[in-house]
Amino acid sequence: xxxxxxxxxxxxxxxxxxxxxxxxxxxxxxxxxxxxxxxxxxxxxxxxxxxxxxxxxxxxxxxxxxxxxxxxxxxxxxxxxxxxxxxxxxxxxxxxxxxxxxxxxxxxxxxxxxxxxxxxxxxxxxxxxxxxxxxxxxxxxxxxxxxxxxxxxxxxxxxxxxxxxxxxxxxxxxxxxxxxxxxxxxxxxxxxxxxxxxxxxxxxxxxxxxxxxxxxxxxxxxxxxxxxxxxxxxxxxxxxxxxxxxxxxxxxxxxxxxxxxxxxxxxxxxxxxxxxxxxxxxxxxxxxxxxxxxxxxxxxxxxxxxxxxxxxxxxxxxxxxxxxxxxxxxxxxxxxx
Amino acid sequence: xxxxxxxxxxxxxxxxxxxxxxxxxxxxxxxxxxxxxxxxxxxxxxxxxxxxxxxxxxxxxxxxxxxxxxxxxxxxxxxxxxxxxxxxxxxxxxxxxxxxxxxxxxxxxxxxxxxxxxxxxxxxxxxxxxxxxxxxxxxxxxxxxxxxxxxxxxxxxxxxxxxxxxxxxxxxxxxxxxxxxxxxxxxxxxxxxxxxxxxxxxxxxxxxxxxxxxxxxxxxxxxxxxxxxxxxxxxxxxxxxxxxxxxxxxxxxxxxxxxxxxxxxxxxxxxx
Ligand SMILES: Nc1ncnc2c1ncn2[C@@H]1O[C@H](COP(=O)(O)OP(=O)(O)OP(=O)(O)O)[C@@H](O)[C@H]1O
Ligand SMILES: [Mg+2]
Numbered sequence: 001x002x003x004x005x006x007x008x009x010x011x012x013x014x015x016x017x018x019x020x021x022x023x024x025x026x027x028x029x030x031x032x033x034x035x036x037x038x039x040x041x042x043x044x045x046x047x048x049x050x051x052x053x054x055x056x057x058x059x060x061x062x063x064x065x066x067x068x069x070x071x072x073x074x075x076x077x078x079x080x081x082x083x084x085x086x087x088x089x090x091x092x093x094x095x096x097x098x099x100x101x102x103x104x105x106x107x108x109x110x111x112x113x114x115x116x117x118x119x120x121x122x123x124x125x126x127x128x129x130x131x132x133x134x135x136x137x138x139x140x141x142x143x144x145x146x147x148x149x150x151x152x153x154x155x156x157x158x159x160x161x162x163x164x165x166x167x168x169x170x171x172x173x174x175x176x177x178x179x180x181x182x183x184x185x186x187x188x189x190x191x192x193x194x195x196x197x198x199x200x201x202x203x204x205x206x207x208x209x210x211x212x213x214x215x216x217x218x219x220x221x222x223x224x225x226x227x228x229x230x231x232x233x234x235x236x237x238x239x240x241x242x243x244x245x246x247x248x249x250x251x252x253x254x255x256x257x258x259x260x261x262x263x264x265x266x267x268x269x270x271x272x273x274x275x276x277x278x279x280x281x282x283x284x285x286x287x288x289x290x291x292x293x294x295x296x297x298x299x300x301x302x303x304x305x306x307x308x309x310x311x312x313x314x315x316x317x318x319x320x321x322x323x324x325x326x327x328x329x330x331x332x333x334x335x336x337x
Numbered sequence: 338x339x340x341x342x343x344x345x346x347x348x349x350x351x352x353x354x355x356x357x358x359x360x361x362x363x364x365x366x367x368x369x370x371x372x373x374x375x376x377x378x379x380x381x382x383x384x385x386x387x388x389x390x391x392x393x394x395x396x397x398x399x400x401x402x403x404x405x406x407x408x409x410x411x412x413x414x415x416x417x418x419x420x421x422x423x424x425x426x427x428x429x430x431x432x433x434x435x436x437x438x439x440x441x442x443x444x445x446x447x448x449x450x451x452x453x454x455x456x457x458x459x460x461x462x463x464x465x466x467x468x469x470x471x472x473x474x475x476x477x478x479x480x481x482x483x484x485x486x487x488x489x490x491x492x493x494x495x496x497x498x499x500x501x502x503x504x505x506x507x508x509x510x511x512x513x514x515x516x517x518x519x520x521x522x523x524x525x526x527x528x529x530x531x532x533x534x535x536x537x538x539x540x541x542x543x544x545x546x547x548x549x550x551x552x553x554x555x556x557x558x559x560x561x562x563x564x565x566x567x568x569x570x571x572x573x574x575x576x577x578x579x580x581x582x583x584x585x586x587x588x589x590x591x592x593x594x595x596x597x598x599x600x601x602x603x604x605x606x607x608x609x
Contacts, residue, residue: 010345061450062446062449062450073349074349075352082354082452083349083352083354085452086351090447090450096445097443097444097447099442099443100379109370109371110447113368113448113453114451115363164348
């Protein structure tokens with residue numbers, strides 16, 4: 001891609017500076033800068049309540065922008081919402097299709113609303129249903145659809161006019177691993193056809209698999225940005241998780257770890273637990289030997305790929321907090337309604 | 338990364354700065370189709386406009402007939418237009434509740450993200466609702482005829498009254514549409530609508546002659562648009578005359594739409 005001696009926003013699909021959204025006293029999006037280049041998949045990674053959906057909604061003209069500037073293909077989001085809506089395909093976090101209509105009717109309806117003739121709308125609907133493996137369910141009411149089918153239909157509905165920019169808000173949350181893999185393939189093929197994609201996710205591996213670049217946001221602010229590789233090196237390729245037999249050994253153990261891998265471990269809120277970022281899983285043995293030589297006992301040990309939690313611990317110094325709280329999702333759902 | 342990178346000018350060339358009137362009309366018709374399909378699949382949406390004309394026409398006529406006009410037959414020319422207006426009002430009241438429920442559903446999120454005129458998601462259902470007013474008005478008149486009502490205005494007069502009732506229902510529906518866009522829940526819309534509907538229909542000349550009412554109430558009755566609609570429908574159906582009240586009724590409808598349609602669009606936009 002030609003990026004060199006031109007100002008970057010000439011090739012930006014999305015260019016936003018200092019985006020702000022307040023809900024009363026609460027700042028949901030706090031001065032976020034975003035630059036999504038044409039033709040890339042840009043991932044926004046963050047835990048529940050980070051402000052991902054709010055940010056996308058502002059960019060999609062679905063929420064007023066309280067502060068900052070945003071442009072999509074050079075069009076001002078605030079000044080020309082109608083043009084923005086023609087440039088965008090939006091797949092929200094919760095399926096936005098009509099429960100009272102069949103899959104076929106849904107696609108026909110959305111195509112007609114965008115000025116496609118009735119005949120072409122029928123052709124488009126059946127093409128999309130086939131592309132998303134929904135042709136057998138074409139004439140079933142959506143209320144009989146599974147979660148995965150709804151998601152696929154929702155995505156199909158966003159692609160009717162083949163928009164140059166597509167927003168996907170947590171496209172694979174709640175999908176089984178196989179369906180998730182299919183969704184990833186679909187997303188990749190969209191980019192091959194010239195679309196630019198801005199997606200949000202709570203999963204590091206998803207961002208890693210799909211995105212050319214990632215922004216990590218937390219509590220409304222951007223805490224990191226880079227390619228997946230850059231992000232991962234900040235937390236290591238894998239993580240060694242240790243539980244010390246005696247919580248009092250923590251500072252001694254930290255010293256040992258720092259000596260062996262050259263970096264301090266990340267302490268988790270539980271007493272005596274620590275995560276050590278490793279650029280190479282083989283280094284785990286070195287750490288364990290070091291601890292044994294220092295006479296520090298451990299009760300459990302495991303080596304894992306870094307999780308979003310660890311990225312967060314490393315980047316923000318606190319964990320995602322809400323990610324294990326099942327009540328959060330319900331609350332978000334209510335908020336979104 | 339992609340191998341195809343579209344030129345920005347090429348991308349923007351495919352967009353238009355705003356919806357034309359033709360786009361808006363086509364979007365409204367498409368959304369009216371959606372509402373009709375929904376009605377067809379949930380026929381209980383027709384219960385009120387079927388049951389109420391049957392029940393109310395018979396009930397009011399037999400209960401009040403003797404007391405108000407001396408006999409049921411004498412009461413007919415007074416009450417049938419009154420019930421027409423009242424049925425129209427209750428039929429269009431459902432608009433607000435329906436819209437509120439609909440707006441809470443996911444599909445409205447998509448309507449908002451599509452490049453469609455902001456009035457289309459409101460005007461579409463309003464257009465589809467006309468079918469309910471047609472049913473309500475037709476049934477009321479048929480029940481009246483079956484009970485012995487013989488309108489002096491003949492077929493043309495009745496047709497005029499029927500049309501005016503439907504136009505009035507469609508216009509007044511914008512008040513309830515607006516309520517649907519500002520209220521927090523469908524129940525709230527229901528409650529407020531009732532509080533508007535009862536005074537509008539009973540504090541009018543729909544059921545009795547207003548002359549027996551206290552002065553302050555007569556003043557309200559005089560300015561109530563429903564009264565004008567009722568009088569206009571009486572003039573059309575009983576005398577076959579296009580009186581000044583027909584003009585006032587139509588003017589009142591126009592004013593209601595001119596105020597509440599823009600208000601509805603504005604608060605719908607703000608709801609984003
Ligand atoms: N309409 C609203 N009114 C008040 N607060 C809101 C509203 N919408 C969102 N919020 C708050 O803003 C914060 C960010 O919400 P948002 O939905 O953008 O998070 P998210 O990153 O998409 O989370 P998730 O992963 O759960 O979808 C949350 O704390 C949420 O409670
Ligand atoms: Mg979200």
